[in-house]
Amino acid sequence: MNFLGHRRVLVVTAVEPERQAVLRGLSGAGVAAESAVMVEAGGVGSAAAAAATARVLALGRFDAVLSAGIGGGIGVPIGGTTVATASIAADLGADSPDGFIGLDELGFGTATLATDPELVAAVTAAVPHVATGPVLTVSTVTGTLAGTRDLTARYPDAVAEAMEGFGVATAAAQAGVPFVELRTISNPVGPRDRDAWRIGDALEGLSEAFTCLAKLTP
Numbered sequence: 001m002n003f004l005g006h007r008r009v010l011v012v013t014a015v016e017p018e019r020q021a022v023l024r025g026l027s028g029a030g031v032a033a034e035s036a037v038m039v040e041a042g043g044v045g046s047a048a049a050a051a052a053t054a055r056v057l058a059l060g061r062f063d064a065v066l067s068a069g070i071g072g073g074i075g076v077p078i079g080g081t082t083v084a085t086a087s088i089a090a091d092l093g094a095d096s097p098d099g100f101i102g103l104d105e106l107g108f109g110t111a112t113l114a115t116d117p118e119l120v121a122a123v124t125a126a127v128p129h130v131a132t133g134p135v136l137t138v139s140t141v142t143g144t145l146a147g148t149r150d151l152t153a154r155y156p157d158a159v160a161e162a163m164e165g166f167g168v169a170t171a172a173a174q175a176g177v178p179f180v181e182l183r184t185i186s187n188p189v190g191p192r193d194r195d196a197w198r199i200g201d202a203l204e205g206l207s208e209a210f211t212c213l214a215k216l217t218p
């Protein structure tokens, strides 16, 4: 059995409801994809996600890593699905009177990790109506108009914001394992309105996406 063309795939979510949504999606496909997939809830935020990913990758051989969960949409509606062409640590750097200075410009490495093109192509082919583009990893959920404008000006092609992708990507890159990030949209990125978050819709979208991925799998 394999999944997405790989014998052993690690899926890292942030929280248990996301993990359960992924497992529901896999079993909903009625195929034995679960045997090729390990799903781990690694915690919220980049640090927890990186540590959990590194811990699980050290347990044995994995051929691909997916960061999966809900996220804020940038031009993508609630319930929509996004796949990252890159996972970007959007607030890793320095603030200044002239604006944000990113890690790359500071000379401390890179805040952009490209995802694996073959995994992006496989996910995009399997899941209908996927929006592809950079997915931003932030430490603080964007919650003001000014913050939203700043972010979208710096990353005009971004399709979503979440809190773990760059951490999972960093651990996968250090282990030399192909990586991709998938986010289903629970809320628009913008001025904070927690009552408008539709977590149930996004979790349902997450299940459906993994059902599609599992059906693709021979």
Ligand SMILES: O=C(O)c1cccc(C(=O)CC[C@H]2O[C@@H](n3cnc4c(=O)[nH]cnc43)[C@H](O)[C@@H]2O)c1
Pocket (backbone or CB within 6 Å): 014, 015, 017, 018, 043, 044, 045, 069, 070, 071, 072, 073, 138, 140, 141, 142, 161, 162, 163, 164, 186, 187, 188, 189, 199
């Ligand atoms: O309350 C629940 O039932 C519940 C179920 C699943 C997930 C949650 C979370 O709150 C998970 C936090 C998770 O969400 C991501 N996220 C979602 N929207 C955004 C956003 O606009 N900006 C940044 N992150 C977002 C994030 O990756 C968190 O890990 C609750």
